[in-house]
Structure formats: C-alpha cells, structure tokens
Amino acid sequence: xxxxxxxxxxxxxxxxxxxxxxxxxxxxxxxxxxxxxxxxxxxxxxxxxxxxxxxxxxxxxxxxxxxxxxxxxxxxxxxxxxxxxxxxxxxxxxxxxxxxxxxxxxxxxxxxxxxxxxxxxxxxxxxxxxxxxxxxxxxxxxxxxxxxxxxxxxxxxxxxxxxxxxxxxxxxxxxxxxxxxxxxxxxxxxxxxxxxxxxxxxxxxxxxxxxxxxxxxx
Amino acid sequence: xxxxxxxxxxxxxxxxxxxxxxxxxxxxxxxxxxxxxxxxxxxxxxxxxxxxxxxxxxxxxxxxxxxxxxxxxxxxxxxxxxxxxxxxxxxxxxxxxxxxxxxxxxxxxxxxxxxxxxxxxxxxxxxxxxxxxxxxxxxxxxxxxxxxxxxxxxxxxxxxxxxxxxxxxxxxxxxxxxxxxxxxxxxxxxxxxxxxxxxxxxxxxxxxxxxxxxxxxx
Numbered sequence: 001x002x003x004x005x006x007x008x009x010x011x012x013x014x015x016x017x018x019x020x021x022x023x024x025x026x027x028x029x030x031x032x033x034x035x036x037x038x039x040x041x042x043x044x045x046x047x048x049x050x051x052x053x054x055x056x057x058x059x060x061x062x063x064x065x066x067x068x069x070x071x072x073x074x075x076x077x078x079x080x081x082x083x084x085x086x087x088x089x090x091x092x093x094x095x096x097x098x099x100x101x102x103x104x105x106x107x108x109x110x111x112x113x114x115x116x117x118x119x120x121x122x123x124x125x126x127x128x129x130x131x132x133x134x135x136x137x138x139x140x141x142x143x144x145x146x147x148x149x150x151x152x153x154x155x156x157x158x159x160x161x162x163x164x165x166x167x168x169x170x171x172x173x174x175x176x177x178x179x180x181x182x183x184x185x186x187x188x189x190x191x192x193x194x195x196x197x198x199x200x201x202x203x204x205x206x207x208x209x210x211x212x213x214x215x216x217x218x
Numbered sequence: 219x220x221x222x223x224x225x226x227x228x229x230x231x232x233x234x235x236x237x238x239x240x241x242x243x244x245x246x247x248x249x250x251x252x253x254x255x256x257x258x259x260x261x262x263x264x265x266x267x268x269x270x271x272x273x274x275x276x277x278x279x280x281x282x283x284x285x286x287x288x289x290x291x292x293x294x295x296x297x298x299x300x301x302x303x304x305x306x307x308x309x310x311x312x313x314x315x316x317x318x319x320x321x322x323x324x325x326x327x328x329x330x331x332x333x334x335x336x337x338x339x340x341x342x343x344x345x346x347x348x349x350x351x352x353x354x355x356x357x358x359x360x361x362x363x364x365x366x367x368x369x370x371x372x373x374x375x376x377x378x379x380x381x382x383x384x385x386x387x388x389x390x391x392x393x394x395x396x397x398x399x400x401x402x403x404x405x406x407x408x409x410x411x412x413x414x415x416x417x418x419x420x421x422x423x424x425x426x427x428x429x430x431x432x433x434x435x436x
Contacts, residue, residue, distance in 0.1 A: 209425060
C-alpha cells in the first residue's frame with residue numbers, strides 16, 4: 001500500500017520555519033538556513049534546473065524521497081502563501097514558478113474551490129476542499145502505486161498526524177538555532193502518535209531521522 | 219583543557235521535560251518517558267545501585283559520559299525542586315537520596331548561600347551564588363582534568379549556552395511526543411551559538427547526537 005510520508009527539516013531548537021514569515025520571506029527570518037543542506041544537494045539542484053549541487057548522502061536522501069513519491073499534498077499557505085478567496089491572492093498560480101519543481105500531481109488543501117491548474121513540466125495543482133482524508137485519497141489514486149509526500153506546512157503536518165493518516169516521518173535535523181518561528185508538531189500530543197525508528201543517516205551538515213508512525217490515532 | 223558538556227534528552231516535539239512539574243513529579247507529566255532508554259541502561263542502573271539494566275549502545279553512551287565527567291554543575295531546581303531560602307525547602311538536602319548517583323563533586327547554582335554538603339558515596343554538593351562562570355570555574359578546578367557535566371535543567375542550559383561557556387552538547391532524541399512542557403534552548407537565538415556535528419549513534423530506542431559548540435558567544 002502506498003504510504004503517506006512527511007518530510008521536513010527542523011532546527012536544534014525545534015523550529016521548521018523562522019519567525020515573521022512574509023510573502024517575500026516565506027520561510028520566516030533565518031528559515032532558509034534550515035534548508036542549506038538541501039539547496040547544496042545535486043538532486044535538489046537538478047530538480048530545480050540549476051545543476052550546481054553536490055553529490056553525496058544528503059543528495060541521495062532527497063533523491064530517494066523524490067523517486068518514491070507519486071503525488072504531493074500541501075497546505076494552501078505552502079502553495080501560495082496566501083489565504084481567503086483566490087481572487088485576492090497575488091500568488092493564485094502558486095509561488096513555485098511556471099515550471100514548479102514537483103513534476104507530478106500536487107493536491108492543495110484549501111477552503112476555496114477552484115478548477116485544477118496544469119503547469120509546465122508535469123506539475124498539476126488540484127484543489128481539495130473536503131479536508132485531509134479526501135486530499136490523501138485523491139493523491140493516493142494519482143500516485144500510481146508510489147508514495148504520497150506530505151510537503152507541509154507545519155500546521156498541515158500536525159493535522160495529518162492527529163488524524164492518524166501519516167505512515168512515515170522523516171526529520172532532517174539541521175545543527176543550528178532559529179530562536180523562534182514555527183514549531184514542529186505543535187498542537188499534537190502523546191496520545192496522537194507513536195514512533196519507531198526506521199533509519200538514521202548523517203552527513204556533517206544534517207542528520208536524517210526516519211520513523212514509522214505506529215500508534216496513537218493510526 | 220577540560221570541556222563543559224551538556225547532556226540531555228529531548229522528545230521529537232522538542233521538550234526536555236513534561237508540563238506541570240511538581241515535587242512529586244519533577245520531570246512533569248509524561249516526562250519520565252523521555253528517560254526510559256536511560257532507566258533501561260546497565261550503566262545507569264549500576265550507578266543507581268539497581269543492577270537490573272541492559273548492556274548495549276545506549277548503556278555505553280551513558281557510561282562514556284559518566285567516565286569522562288570529573289565534576290557536575292546543576293541548577294537549584296534540579297538539585298531540590300525548590301526555590302527561595304533553604305529554610306523553606308523541604309528537599310534542602312536534595313532529592314537525590316542519601317547516596318546520590320553522582321559520586322563526584324556537584325556544584326549547585328543558587329542565589330542562597332550555604333555551606334557545602336557531603337553525602338554518602340563521594341557526592342559533595344557545593345553551592346555557588348556567583349553565577350554560571352564562577353560555578354564552571356570551581357567545577358573545572360575540582361574535575362581533576364576530566365570534563366564538567368552540565369546536568370540541567372533547561373533554563374540553566376540556555377544560560378550557559380548564551381554565556382558562551384558550553385563546549386559540547388549531546389542530545390538524546392527519544393521518538394515520542396510530549397505535547398507540552400519545558401523547551402530545549404528556550405530564550406537562545408541564532409546569534410548565541412553555532413554547532414558542528416561530532417558523532418551520531420543510534421539504537422532503536424534513542425538517537426544520540428553529539429555536537430561541538432563552535433560559534434556565537436564562544
């Protein structure tokens with residue numbers, strides 16, 4: 001059965017984005033520091049058409065996730081940074097550019113219905129208004145037997161964990177402090193989930209911890 | 219030169235103790251779950267006179283810290299759970315029993331001066347009122363060339379990190395959620411410290427991440 005995989009990077013002090021996120025700085029103040037390992041990875045760089053990254057363990061970890069993923073689920077904030085009716089969203093076509101880096105079906109959780117949007121490079125955005133379980137069902141159907149990647153953001157990740165829908169959580173631990181921002185698993189409690197360590201891979205830059213979600217609401 | 223080593227366990231959601239700590243439940247609600255890996259370790263069990271633990275990587279990691287440590291620094295809360303003048307503290311002799319598990323000199327940060335206290339088994343508690351740097355200096359002098367262990371709690375850990383006094387941070391990541399409690403590195407920001415990964419060891423139960431503190435206020 002296709003798995004739902006959450007994949008995110010956290011700071012040592014437990015933040016997955018910096019404080020004071022804006023449309024110009026969607027990861028919050030200092031938040032891009034979390035992802036320096038990713039920006040430096042060949043597999044990420046290649047997917048974004050830059051081709052300037054480095055091979056190695058970190059690149060392999062990202063490539064592995066990309067190759068295993070058949071469809072993506074994300075929240076509205078992660079799609080465009082906006083909220084409310086689409087007519088008032090300056091990034092209604094997403095802030096991922098004309099050729100988004102996903103190259104596969106993406107399902108966006110929103111309260112505001114709209115028609116699907118086909119972009120260049122094979123990315124299609126489908127807008128789901130019926131909640132997490134419905135988004136997952138549609139993504140599973142579109143994933144061609146591969147996994148579904150839950151891309152975030154943090155509130156969406158908590159909602160899926162609370163709903164017992166997550167199968168795998170991969171946390172990349174970046175050795176730095178953000179001092180504030182968006183918390184990992186905010187609003188989720190010990191009754192909601194249990195974890196079993198599946199794998200640890202580490203480079204000097206970042207430590208990749210992968211867990212199976214085994215208990216709680218599952 | 220003898221190093222100052224912070225050693226603590228955090229949950230996946232970034233808590234080093236549970237919520238609502240009391241004298242009866244000093245680790246907060248559910249906080250003891252963080253330390254199940256430690257309670258199960260032969261080296262910890264032996265140090266506490268129980269002798270019921272299991273050998274293995276986790277036990278080795280704890281034994282390594284214990285053997286490298288020549289003196290310990292902790293906050294008043296970790297010593298007794300109390301605050302204010304000693305006359306009003308029901309645990310003025312500490313809540314670690316007549317034969318505390320340290321078996322070495324322990325320096326307790328407090329605002330309330332008192333004479334040193336010698337316990338059974340080689341543990342002596344010395345009370346330091348001149349702040350973190352003074353406590354570290356006294357502990358270094360007593361450590362016989364070995365490392366100084368900063369045992370906690372969390373606020374004391376943040377104060378030492380902010381003061382640029384920490385050399386090594388070992389974080390044991392327990393794969394569970396607490397949902398609330400005391401945050402790791404609360405009140406510390408990106409300007410205060412930088413980290414370099416030194417080592418990763420993992421058992422199925424807990425992942426041990428060790429970092430050198432390299433920048434910020436050091």
